[in-house]
Amino acid sequence: MISTCATAAAKLILFGEHAVVYDQPAIAIPLLDVRASAAISIDLSSATPVIEAKDLRMTLPITEARQPSLQHIVNAIELFEARAMPLPATGWRLTVWSKIPFSRGLGSSAAISIAILRALSASQKIHFSSEQFIELSFELEKFHHGTPSGLDNTVIAVERPIIFRKGQPPQNIEPKSFTFVVGDTGVGKKTSDVVSFVAANYHSNPGHAGKIFSEIGAIALAGRECLEQGKLKKLGELMTKNQDLLSELEVSSPELDTLIGAAKNAGALGAKLCGAGKGGCMVALTEDTKSAETVSRALLQAGALKTFITRLK
Numbered sequence: 001m002i003s004t005c006a007t008a009a010a011k012l013i014l015f016g017e018h019a020v021v022y023d024q025p026a027i028a029i030p031l032l033d034v035r036a037s038a039a040i041s042i043d044l045s046s047a048t049p050v051i052e053a054k055d056l057r058m059t060l061p062i063t064e065a066r067q068p069s070l071q072h073i074v075n076a077i078e079l080f081e082a083r084a085m086p087l088p089a090t091g092w093r094l095t096v097w098s099k100i101p102f103s104r105g106l107g108s109s110a111a112i113s114i115a116i117l118r119a120l121s122a123s124q125k126i127h128f129s130s131e132q133f134i135e136l137s138f139e140l141e142k143f144h145h146g147t148p149s150g151l152d153n154t155v156i157a158v159e160r161p162i163i164f165r166k167g168q169p170p171q172n173i174e175p176k177s178f179t180f181v182v183g184d185t186g187v188g189k190k191t192s193d194v195v196s197f198v199a200a201n202y203h204s205n206p207g208h209a210g211k212i213f214s215e216i217g218a219i220a221l222a223g224r225e226c227l228e229q230g231k232l233k234k235l236g237e238l239m240t241k242n243q244d245l246l247s248e249l250e251v252s253s254p255e256l257d258t259l260i261g262a263a264k265n266a267g268a269l270g271a272k273l274c275g276a277g278k279g280g281c282m283v284a285l286t287e288d289t290k291s292a293e294t295v296s297r298a299l300l301q302a303g304a305l306k307t308f309i310t311r312l313k
């Protein structure tokens, strides 16, 4: 076992959440400065490998780590052993920590999975292609979310802006320069619950929800063009249209609506929730860094727990 450390970025869905589960295209970008980390180190203190979840302040031998808060980490180790190679039975520790807020639509679970897979493969000198990272992290996403589209783990595995359709390889997007502000409502949500809520609405009225999904898919395609051609104003309008459709799907929330309204009042060119919704984060498009700072202050005043400014390019 070689001591090593690996990281993986958070992600932001610019267009297409929920509709992507129903085969529509979606656009996501990595948040390169906000990352999850995993380190392998030598540890001779226990007869079995040791798991340390720093943010939870928990350190346990792997044999005692089968509990809900650590299951995610154990699953990643077991999948690695099943698909790549068995790991030494003792003498090492896996430490995991993350700057990505949990359950807020920023891809925390996929980033933790990928950071662990990267650390384990580096510690064993195994090279995985990005397709293999996508496939393995998708397996882990299924443990946590039931029926994920694959968008989160794919954008995190490739760490590039992508347009994505379920079951297909991602296509790279070559965006011009844009500045976004992310605001965290501070309200946690479980992705699988919100996805199930949308599924129930879809099954009770497939025509209505299906039409919304198609409109969101068309917005994602138009969004790609705006990103690649640097059409700032149009991009903002599309984000706001996407938000209106997500509100129609009833996945927005009063906290998200407050932050989206505050961003627009402070000069954002468009804003929407990002991720599953019903809490979590929103994203606003701004003209430049100065305007992003103004929007960020407005979001904090309106009750955001935290904000990030991120630039594409």
Ligand code: PMV
Pocket: 016, 017, 018, 019, 020, 021, 104, 105, 106, 107, 108, 147, 148, 149, 150, 151, 152, 191, 195, 274, 275, 276, 277, 280
């Ligand atoms: O909230 P997150 O980061 O888990 O994003 C979920 C995105 C959905 O489209 C709602 C679900 C999916 O699997 O794509």
